[in-house]
Amino acid sequence: MKPYYEHAGITIFHGDCREILPQLPKVDAVITDPPYGEVNRSTQGLRLLDKGCADAEKFPLAEILPQLVIRGSSLYVWCGTEQVSGIRSAFVDAGLSTRLCIWEKTNPSPMNGQHLWLSSIECCVYGKEQGAVFNQFCESPVFRGPIAEQNGHPTPKPEWLIAKLIRASTADAATVLDPFMGSGTTLVAAKNLGRKAIGIELEERYCEIAAQRLSQEVLEFEPGPLIPPIAPISLPLEALITEEELEAIEVLDEKE
Numbered sequence: 054m055k056p057y058y059e060h061a062g063i064t065i066f067h068g069d070c071r072e073i074l075p076q077l078p079k080v081d082a083v084i085t086d087p088p089y090g091e092v093n094r095s096t097q098g099l100r101l102l103d104k105g106c107a108d109a110e111k112f113p114l115a116e117i118l119p120q121l122v123i124r125g126s127s128l129y130v131w132c133g134t135e136q137v138s139g140i141r142s143a144f145v146d147a148g149l150s151t152r153l154c155i156w157e158k159t160n161p162s163p164m165n166g167q168h169l170w171l172s173s174i175e176c177c178v179y180g181k182e183q184g185a186v187f188n189q190f191c192e193s194p195v196f197r198g199p200i201a202e203q204n205g206h207p208t209p210k211p212e213w214l215i216a217k218l219i220r221a222s223t224a225d226a227a228t229v230l231d232p233f234m235g236s237g238t239t240l241v242a243a244k245n246l247g248r249k250a251i252g253i254e255l256e257e258r259y260c261e262i263a264a265q266r267l268s269q270e271v272l273e274f275e276p277g278p279l280i281p282p283i284a285p286i287s288l289p290l291e292a293l294i295t296e297e298e299l300e301a302i303e304v305l306d307e308k309e
């Protein structure tokens with residue numbers, strides 16, 4: 054199997070992931086964003102977007118899930134809302150612990166905002182094999198931040214978001230796999246975090262965008278916190294409020 058691109062631990066294969074995946078070794082984390090098959094539909098005239106083949110679901114996602122489950126110790130699969138339960142079931146059947154992660158876009162498209170709630174969240178199903186790396190502590194799986202800059206791919210994910218998942222679920226020098234690589238955001242984030250990565254993409258023009266991004270040395274950073282972080286729940290009350298506030302609560306308690 055000849056790679057389309059290979060440099061410093063980052064490899065791209067141009068082709069159909071259903072044919073390439075069986076030839077790959079097990080990796081530390083699979084982080085991927087398959088076509089949702091959602092945005093090309095016209096939804097009662099409210100939404101007329103065309104994301105072209107990047108969003109076209111060419112085969113049922115269920116077909117590929119068994120391949121993904123055996124290839125990664127941790128898995129993150131971005132998906133449309135209708136796909137969430139199918140992916141969760143596949144993970145549970147494979148004995149993985151699962152959580153639903155949400156990305157809340159802080160600058161969503163205002164499209165149709167006068168008719169209904171904005172389309173400002175995206176779902177990702179997380180699966181974790183027993184013993185797989187998890188570097189976070191008591192953190193909510195709701196991630197808030199902006200959408201990606203346009204890069205020539207119709208549906209790029211922001212690098213800060215994928216970098217968060219890589220940091221959470223891999224150790225230094227781990228290998229990350231993205232079988233629906235698109236413009237290569239997972240690979241760029243992995244490279245910038247010192248991880249190895251393998252990407253697969255059906256469309257050559259997106260392989261080219263990814264290769265160009267990987268050749269640039271510019272680092273994109275995670276945005277600063279947009280809302281105050283939630284304090285870990287295990288902290289005692291005294292650590293969260295001032296002495297005066299604590300005294301006021303105690304006085305109230307005495308009055309009850």
Ligand SMILES: C[S@@+](CC[C@H](N)C(=O)[O-])C[C@H]1O[C@@H](n2cnc3c(N)ncnc32)[C@H](O)[C@@H]1O
Binds near residue numbers: 106253
């Ligand atoms: C939602 S996009 C991924 C975008 C990516 N997260 C990014 O940041 O650029 C899904 C990609 O999967 C690709 N794709 C669709 N079917 C595929 C297949 N069978 N094998 C490999 N790639 C495929 C599409 O061409 C598309 O670029």
